[in-house]
Amino acid sequence: MRVLITGCAGFIGSNLADRLLRKGHSVVGVDNLSYGLASQIPEGVEFHNMDIRDPALSSACSGVDVVFHLAAKNCITDCQQDPVETADINVTGSANVFQAAHETGVGKVVYAESSALYEGSTVLPTPESEEAPESFYALSKQAERLFALGFEQAHGLPMTALRYFCVYGPRQDYRRTIPPVMSAFIMKLLQGEAPIIYGTGEKRRDFVHVDDVNDFHELCMHRGPTDGNAFNVGSGVNYSIRDIYQHISNLLGVDIPPQHEPDFPEEAQETLADITLAKSVGWAPRVSLVEGLKTMEAFIRERVLAS
Ligand SMILES: NC(=O)c1ccc[n+]([C@@H]2O[C@H](COP(=O)([O-])OP(=O)(O)OC[C@H]3O[C@@H](n4cnc5c(N)ncnc54)[C@H](O)[C@@H]3O)[C@@H](O)[C@H]2O)c1
Structure with missing residues (x-):
């Protein structure tokens, strides 16, 4: 298949591009490099350094079978500080991606939502029906969904929304002021420094490995039961931040x-x-926490700290 990935220089997009190229698909990548790294785009990707809001986006969609739309303004704190740009990228930009897909006859669009949609809900485990967005980031993801539904209704463009929980794995962001916990802990501990735990460490998160997420992406490439639906993509298990700290310390043999x-x-x-719902269409997470952490440790040791 010929596949277009927006956000292909980012964490999830670059891992997805790697996977699809290995499977023999041809991959077109779009990213404006506002946050992602050019060095992260796998060799073999037909890369367009382009903003998803660019009216010329349809030129990149030509001949594409499936679009994975992952580009977004996605740091919750930054989105909170700039709701106008958040809406511009995540809502207007997404509508532009959907319009380009429609104009060029793309067969299907798979796009990124987020577990942030449940931030106001207290139901655990949380089913897809529990939408309760509060932050501007989550609101922008909900608005993106409404536009996706609009394109489905108006133009019959099949859409699948994936609500990722905390995705981890190689290339997880380590550059933010406050990086995701796993990157932050591994980076500091490998350098012999004490990482920061915000609060008591009792907060619990559902972590899902990027390889499991990519299994779901592959499932969605084909028309069928994923069309027209939104799916939670988590592991269905959660760990406290303190548990994660202990697992990483054990793995690295440090105290x-x-x-x-x-x-x-x-x-x-x-x-x-x-x-x-995700299991009902044949998906199940398969990477254990310890195996997943090993993939991150290897990446940070060999690709980040070594350089
Ligand atoms: N990583 C997670 O745990 C997680 C959880 C829930 C949802 N998500 C969603 O998954 C998607 C991918 O997340 P990620 O972790 O890979 O993020 P990332 O920041 O690593 O990648 C996003 C990419 O989008 C690009 N981008 C941003 N604005 C753009 C624009 N206007 N035009 C073109 N490119 C632009 C950035 O340069 C970056 O390379 C996002 O939509 C995010 O909201 C991620």
């Missing part, structure tokens, strides 16, 4: 006590995906 700093009170205390 460095963490520093503690005040928590972010606006963040959910617990996330846990109800993955019944």
Whole structure:
């Protein structure tokens, strides 16, 4: 198949591009490199350095069978500070991607939502029906969904929404001021420094490995039961931040006590995906936490710290 990935220089997009190229598909990549790294785009990707809001986006869609739309403004704190740009990229930009897909006769669009849609819900494990967005980031993802439904209704363009929980694996972002916990812990501990735990470490998160996420992406490439639906993509199991710290310390064979700093009170205390719907279409997570952490450790040791 010929596949277009927006956000192909980012964490999930570059892993997906790698997987699809290995499987013999041809991959077109779009990214404006506002956050992703050119060095992360796998060799073999037909790359367009382009903004998803660019009216010329349809030129990149020519002959494409499936679009994976992953590009987004996605740091919740940044989105909170700039709701106008958040809407511009995540809503207007997404509508432009859907329009380009429609104009060029793309067969299907798979796009990224987020477990942030459940941030106001207290139901655990959380099913897809529990939407309760609060932050501008989550609201922009919900608005993107409404536009996707509009394109489905108006033009019969098949769409699948994937609501990722905390995705981890090689290339997970390690450059943000406050990086995701796993990257932050591994980076610091490998350098013999004490990582920061915000709050008590009792917060629990549903972590899902990027290889499992890519299994779902592959499933969605083919027309069928995923068309027209939104799916939770989590592991259905959660761990406290303190558990994660212990697992990583054991893996690295180190015993460095963490520093503690005040928590972010606006963040959910617990996330846990109800993955019944995802399992009903034949998907199941298969990477164990320990195996998944090993893939991250190897990447950070060999590709980040070594350079
Ligand atoms: N990583 C997670 O745990 C997670 C969880 C839930 C949802 N998501 C969603 O999954 C998608 C991919 O996330 P990721 O972790 O790979 O993020 P990432 O930041 O690593 O990648 C996003 C990419 O989009 C690009 N981009 C941003 N704005 C753009 C624009 N206007 N035009 C073109 N390119 C643009 C960036 O340069 C970057 O390479 C996002 O939509 C995100 O909201 C991710």
